[in-house]
Amino acid sequence: MAMTTAIPTGEPKTTAPESQLSIVLRRFRKHRLAMFCIGLLGVMLLLSAFAPLIAPFPRDQLNLKANYLTPFSTDVAGKLHVFGTDHLGRDYATRLLFASRVSLGTAVFSTLISSIIGIVLGLLAGFFGGWIDTIISRTLEIVATFPTLSLLLIVVSIFVGNEKNIPFPSFVTSTISFLFAVSEREAKLVLMVNLILAFFGWTTTCRLMRGMVLSVRENVYIDSARALGASNLRLLARHVFPNSLPPMIVDFTLAVNGTLVAESALSFLGFGITDPTPTWGNMLGYAQSYMFQYPWMPLIPSLPILLASVAINYIGDGLRDALDPRQKI
Amino acid sequence: MAAFLVRRLLQMLLVTIVAAICSYTLLYISPGGPIDTLLAERQNSGANRVSQDDIQRVIERFELDLYMPVRFSRWLLGWPKAPIFGSLGSDWVVGCTTPGKVRLRYPDGRVEIVEEGCENTVTLAELEGRKVSNGVIFGDFGESQVMLRGRPVTDLIGSRLPYTLYLMGASIVLALLIGVPIGVYSAVKQYSRFDYTMTTITFIGSSLPSFVFGIFAILIFSVLAKQAGLPYLPSGDAVGVRNYVIPLLGEIQAGSFFDRFLRVLMPCGVLTFINLAGWSRFVRSSMLEVLSQDYVRTARAKGVSERMVILKHALRNSLIPFVTLLAGVLASLFGGALIIETVFNWPGLGRLYIDALGRNDYNVANALLLINVVLLLVGILITDILYTVVDPRIRLG
Numbered sequence: 001m002a003m004t005t006a007i008p009t010g011e012p013k014t015t016a017p018e019s020q021l022s023i024v025l026r027r028f029r030k031h032r033l034a035m036f037c038i039g040l041l042g043v044m045l046l047l048s049a050f051a052p053l054i055a056p057f058p059r060d061q062l063n064l065k066a067n068y069l070t071p072f073s074t075d076v077a078g079k080l081h082v083f084g085t086d087h088l089g090r091d092y093a094t095r096l097l098f099a100s101r102v103s104l105g106t107a108v109f110s111t112l113i114s115s116i117i118g119i120v121l122g123l124l125a126g127f128f129g130g131w132i133d134t135i136i137s138r139t140l141e142i143v144a145t146f147p148t149l150s151l152l153l154i155v156v157s158i159f160v161g162n163e164k165n166i167p168f169p170s171f172v173t174s175t176i177s178f179l180f181a182v183s184e185r186e187a188k189l190v191l192m193v194n195l196i197l198a199f200f201g202w203t204t205t206c207r208l209m210r211g212m213v214l215s216v217r218e219n220v221y222i223d224s225a226r227a228l229g230a231s232n233l234r235l236l237a238r239h240v241f242p243n244s245l246p247p248m249i250v251d252f253t254l255a256v257n258g259t260l261v262a263e264s265a266l267s268f269l270g271f272g273i274t275d276p277t278p279t280w281g282n283m284l285g286y287a288q289s290y291m292f293q294y295p296w297m298p299l300i301p302s303l304p305i306l307l308a309s310v311a312i313n314y315i316g317d318g319l320r321d322a323l324d325p326r327q328k329i
Numbered sequence: 330m331a332a333f334l335v336r337r338l339l340q341m342l343l344v345t346i347v348a349a350i351c352s353y354t355l356l357y358i359s360p361g362g363p364i365d366t367l368l369a370e371r372q373n374s375g376a377n378r379v380s381q382d383d384i385q386r387v388i389e390r391f392e393l394d395l396y397m398p399v400r401f402s403r404w405l406l407g408w409p410k411a412p413i414f415g416s417l418g419s420d421w422v423v424g425c426t427t428p429g430k431v432r433l434r435y436p437d438g439r440v441e442i443v444e445e446g447c448e449n450t451v452t453l454a455e456l457e458g459r460k461v462s463n464g465v466i467f468g469d470f471g472e473s474q475v476m477l478r479g480r481p482v483t484d485l486i487g488s489r490l491p492y493t494l495y496l497m498g499a500s501i502v503l504a505l506l507i508g509v510p511i512g513v514y515s516a517v518k519q520y521s522r523f524d525y526t527m528t529t530i531t532f533i534g535s536s537l538p539s540f541v542f543g544i545f546a547i548l549i550f551s552v553l554a555k556q557a558g559l560p561y562l563p564s565g566d567a568v569g570v571r572n573y574v575i576p577l578l579g580e581i582q583a584g585s586f587f588d589r590f591l592r593v594l595m596p597c598g599v600l601t602f603i604n605l606a607g608w609s610r611f612v613r614s615s616m617l618e619v620l621s622q623d624y625v626r627t628a629r630a631k632g633v634s635e636r637m638v639i640l641k642h643a644l645r646n647s648l649i650p651f652v653t654l655l656a657g658v659l660a661s662l663f664g665g666a667l668i669i670e671t672v673f674n675w676p677g678l679g680r681l682y683i684d685a686l687g688r689n690d691y692n693v694a695n696a697l698l699l700i701n702v703v704l705l706l707v708g709i710l711i712t713d714i715l716y717t718v719v720d721p722r723i724r725l726g
Binding site: 150261265287291309312313 | 547550683
């Protein structure tokens, strides 16, 4: 009987096993550059979130007597323009702040929409197979053979400019105007560009998700769950979806960068969001015509594009390393 | 193989027609169509008001009076040009010049005029004598509607094609010549200082938007260099209009070989860098994978020299996945670089596409889009065939 007391009881003495999330976080934190980039992006997001509060001037205040002011110069009224003024005498720093709201907002918002579409369609195609998969996969194949930028340009050139004819419900436009800090009239254009970008962005996510689901579906735990009587919906929501999600996180960060670049490129070419709504891309586009006289003008909006783009990519890289158990950091 | 080719060619035809339908309908359902453009143009220029005749001319030029399927089929196939088989269907209605107006009188006294039915119809017989393309499918893209009014689209494309070929060809060759060795060397010397530097540079290069690169290049090599009194590069166009003086190099004759050379340097350099960044990353990762294979170890164990191991055993196998890039290369060789050509004002096909879209020249835009789609499809087909050549284990089925 003495022996039995010596045997430890059923209570485990060790601490609870480390959760998957905390392992990933711990591995991610070792990636110094990615952590730095998170900080950088965080500052940019904060600045854009509080843009209307911290902006020193009204966004569209014209002052034709004080246009093309160089950075850190003061106008006639003695007010300091940190980044100078543009061709219409609008404060460049103010417009840059509002532009970051629109550019970063578009990048996140439209990627969210496209990711949701892609993930749902990928889940359906991979899990159910059959004719659902056939339709979705064939569509993907056809879309993949189209030159994306050319098609995007056509669609944007058609729909942008006619967005006034499309009856968006007012609660949608008011939400958009709140999210992007633009007026209700500009909200339609911003929403239109967001929707078009989302419409073109879902294919990569969908293909990736379908592949993941196809491999996850074959696992034994799916069979056991099914044997226990789990419904298709429960299988999808509790087992297939969470287990195929990790690669989607990396895909999402890279897609955010893709959307950011796509929106900037469109606006730069004059096809996307146009003046008076500022975005980094269209500020750069307008600045290009004046760059010979005022070289600082293109420099100021292109720096945030550069920083945001590289930062997001490094974060994606760090996440990929952190999520991949085979990688040693 | 034959069965594969036939199936793929049929598929390609299907995708091309789908693309044609998409682009055609997209362009023609746009509410800001040709008439709106005409009105806006006249209003902005302050010229004489638009008369009914002007509108009628535009309607005729764009065939807006024909029904959509008829218009599309005339554009795609060049058919129907006239009544079929002599007289059959000569009185079939294919369009409507003036829509009929119906007056609706409501019980509460309101009167509304609604467009309904058709007053003046167009019949097949009336199509005879109208100008029409021989069908896009057969290589006749019709006439340019705005940019070079009345000239065939192929003229416009032909005049821009050499510039695109010359810019894209040079940058693709350069990127291959520089990018592949960089990728190979980075992989062989993994985690060396060279590898780290190149990984960082190519990472930034492949994640940055190309127009930012273009703007930076112009800022540094033309604007700032010019202001500092250093030799600078001209910032745009393929050929100069008037002579200019560059410090240290003296006066440059506009249109001379040297002028053209200076002007292609920047766009070509930027494009090369962008391609190089992506390709060398690609080569590096596939080379790393091959270097860890058993047959490479076997070759080393047999005493094959390191040089031969890398060049003969590893490199050749690591280039197999590289073939997949060819599909995109072919399309971009002829399609041009939309953004870089615009930034550097390069008169190539990419810029032509952007201009055509901006100025509502639908025939030009449609033609370019279709050419691009076809080239992409041909590129994919060539890639698939090349795969079987470089890797005999793969069979087409």
